[in-house]
């Protein structure tokens with residue numbers, strides 16, 4: 476069964492949202508989805524770039540009430 | 552009231568000393584018991600390992616006897632915890648003793664797990680343990696020229712350490728007079744030279760000035776120690792003569808064996824520092840999953856907040872926290888052998904790096920000694 480996990484990386488600068496996502500990606504299984512919550516503008520661009528480069532999948536990337544919700548799936 | 556702290560490193564020691572000082576009369580009156588259990592009778596100043604790697608400190612300078620750092624009211628035992636029985640409010644130690652508690656604090660830190668990356672233990676040097684820092688220093692002294700490559704795994708302690716190491720490598724080879732024979736290559740997992748945007752903004756031009764080459768989006772996959780090639784998840788590779796790695800970290804095995812963790816880290820409330828789902832279990836330092844850097848600085852500020860809350864709980868019966876951890880961290884960043892800056896931030900305020908200076912470097916050198924005052928809870 477694929478798992479869905481929410482990773483709250485709001486208001487965190489060091490090591491920051493992308494590092495949090497990479498940490499949780501390493502723990503996840505193929506098929507799992509992670510929804511990263513971030514208040515950092517840069518993450519909205521940085522995280523999809525990392526996901527594409529490594530070859531995972533971005534499901535959605537939207538800002539709601541000042542918080543970016545970036546949903547990704549581990550594909551390999 | 553029984554307070555039990557597990558882990559006599561930075562966080563556990565500062566907390567024990569703060570509690571002891573604030574609750575001295577209650578402890579002497581037998582109303583409060585304050586016990587600290589640790590896995591070692593020695594306390595290591597871990598940031599000093601970076602200086603050992605560059606021959607600027609020797610390993611003996613990094614240690615003090617843990618007992619000598621503690622207030623006399625702390626009941627200290629070297630007997631690591633084996634079983635955490637949180638539903639029964641007690642722990643069982645390797646020595647077979649059982650300790651009951653009303654309040655438990657877990658401060659067991661983190662460990663390196665280079666074995667998670669194929670070839671890393673055989674192919675790379677590091678500076679995250681005493682033995683490896685000493686060996687790296689020897690390798691650096693013997694090095695006559697070629698490519699020194701740095702690779703960084705996630706998650707790891709002290710997020711600025713790889714950047715500091717690069718600047719120190721630059722100055723080290725300059726002082727040996729062979730900088731022109733050495734290519735310094737820095738590989739980093741995210742899309743900037745550091746995960747924290749403002750650190751990256753500062754470090755990139757400094758790397759350019761020092762002639763340090765860099766590749767971003769390099770997530771360490773494996774090392775071929777025979778061919779001396781390191782491979783990334785992204786499909787790139789780097790040939791090296793000397794590979795230095797910041798190895799991946801996890802929480803302590805005992806935390807995983809007791810199923811307290813998710814992926815090695817204990818789920819913890821980032822403000823109250825309670826373990827999720829438990830009101831009388833707190834977690835501080837590297838052991839938490841709080842999205843803040845794994846640093847002695849975070850462990851220090853967390854332990855001050857927690858001490859205030861435990862004291863209030865005992866003295867005034869206040870169950871809700873009187874202070875919340877605000878995510879505060881303050882870390883020095885060495886920019887070479889004689890310049891440094893610092894990274895200070897919390898959950899709300901971004902780090903804003905100042906240009907490196909000699910006074911900040913000397914402050915860091917002084918802090919390498921002041922740590923022993925800090926860990927006694929005096930600074």
Ligand SMILES: Cc1cc2nc3c(=O)[nH]c(=O)nc-3n(C[C@H](O)[C@H](O)[C@H](O)COP(=O)(O)OP(=O)(O)OC[C@H]3O[C@@H](n4cnc5c(N)ncnc54)[C@H](O)[C@@H]3O)c2cc1C
Nearest residue numbers: 558559560561562590597598631632660836837846847848
């Ligand atoms: C090379 C290097 C450079 C660093 N540079 C910096 C820096 O510049 N600034 C900074 O702020 N931080 C730095 N750090 C990080 C800092 O040292 C750690 O983040 C900090 O020590 C964490 O504190 P802690 O209390 O969580 O864990 P630790 O200090 O690691 O202590 C953990 C304690 O738990 C004990 N323990 C383990 N298992 C058990 C058990 N089963 N039962 C009982 N006790 C147990 C251990 O014996 C130890 O005493 C650096 C670290 C390294 C390695």
